[in-house]
Amino acid sequence: MKIGIIGYGQMGKAIERVAIARGHSISVIVDPKQGYVLDELSPSVLENTDVYIDFSVPEAVVENVKMISAHGKSMVVGTTGWYEKLGEIEEITLDRGIALVYSQNFSxxxxxxxxxxxxxxxxxxxxxxxxxxxxxxxxxxxxxxxxxxxxxxxxxxxxxxxxxxxxxxxxxxxxxxxxxxxxxxxxxxxxxxxxxxxxxxxxxxxxxxxxAKNRDGFALGALVAAENIQNLSGIHTFDEILKIVLKEAL
Ligand SMILES: NC(=O)c1ccc[n+]([C@@H]2O[C@H](COP(=O)([O-])OP(=O)(O)OC[C@H]3O[C@@H](n4cnc5c(N)ncnc54)[C@H](O)[C@@H]3O)[C@@H](O)[C@H]2O)c1
CATH class of the missing domain: 3.30.360.10 (Dihydrodipicolinate Reductase; domain 2)
Incomplete structure (x- = not known):
């Protein structure tokens, strides 16, 4: 899969490491600290991605979801501390027909x-x-x-x-x-x-x-969610994805 990373801090870097180890590629990295601001990226860059994974800051999540869903792309959101906006985010996902998987803990x-x-x-x-x-x-x-x-x-x-x-x-x-x-x-x-x-x-x-011994366990869970998001729409928790994965595995 082509993965877009939103937030290239400690978790974003773990996502990059674990994604590459699982055979995925990184299509784009969004992080103002690195000089890559979402609304300055061209549509073709944003569209050349299968799924976005957001480990940024709580105050950025709603804007990030608006921007990414406008391109019809699904998202895994690991960022915590934004859950009072859950209703607003659910409306955006339903409006745009995308899927969003979130969890307070992807490990x-x-x-x-x-x-x-x-x-x-x-x-x-x-x-x-x-x-x-x-x-x-x-x-x-x-x-x-x-x-x-x-x-x-x-x-x-x-x-x-x-x-x-x-x-x-x-x-x-x-x-x-x-x-x-x-x-x-x-x-x-x-x-x-x-x-x-x-x-x-x-x-x-x-x-x-x-x-937790390191951040790779969180990254692995977020990537498992990303790998299973394609046939979903609307908002889902990681528990639901794990149930789907385990059903297939057992
Ligand atoms: N759900 C989980 O399993 C899980 C696990 C670990 C961390 N987290 C959460 O993930 C988030 C990130 O954690 P971290 O340890 O990587 O933090 P971090 O501070 O190392 O990285 C956050 C990055 O987000 C960037 N950023 C700020 N505004 C942004 C924007 N508008 N768009 C894109 N990037 C932006 C910052 O420049 C920074 O590089 C936190 O909310 C943390 O609580 C969740």
């Missing part, structure tokens, strides 16, 4: 972790002795707090554990209520991404942890 391992969290939450729902909380650690350049993945893990817990009613990411200086799911964030150095869920009773502690 295959993390998607397995989501299933483990769901299973643990369902079990612990029957054992009120256990309290539940979480924390995440990321590098100090990360723009959003909490991480999109922390929000997703919290959503899974809240959906499956009746005694937890809401996630609290910024409690301030006070006691945590027993109905709150406390999920805290730390920013430090060059940590790629760690998420831990703690299930704690008076007799033991269960810790479920996922640590």
């Amino acid at each position: 295959m391992g993390m998607n397995i972790f989501f299933d483990i969290v769901q299973f643990a939450s369902r079990v612990i729902n029957h054992f009120p002795e256990y309290d539940i909380a979480g924390f995440e650690i990321h590098h100090n350049r990360k723009k959003d707090i909490p991480s999109g993945t922390a929000k997703k893990i919290s959503e899974i817990v809240l959906k499956n554990v009746d005694r937890k009613k809401k996630a609290t990411f910024f409690p301030g200086n006070r006691k945590i209520d027993s109905e709150e799911l406390h999920f805290s964030s730390v920013r430090c150095g060059d940590v790629v991404g760690e998420h831990t869920l703690i299930l704690d009773s008076s007799s033991d502690t269960i810790r479920l942890s996922h640590s």
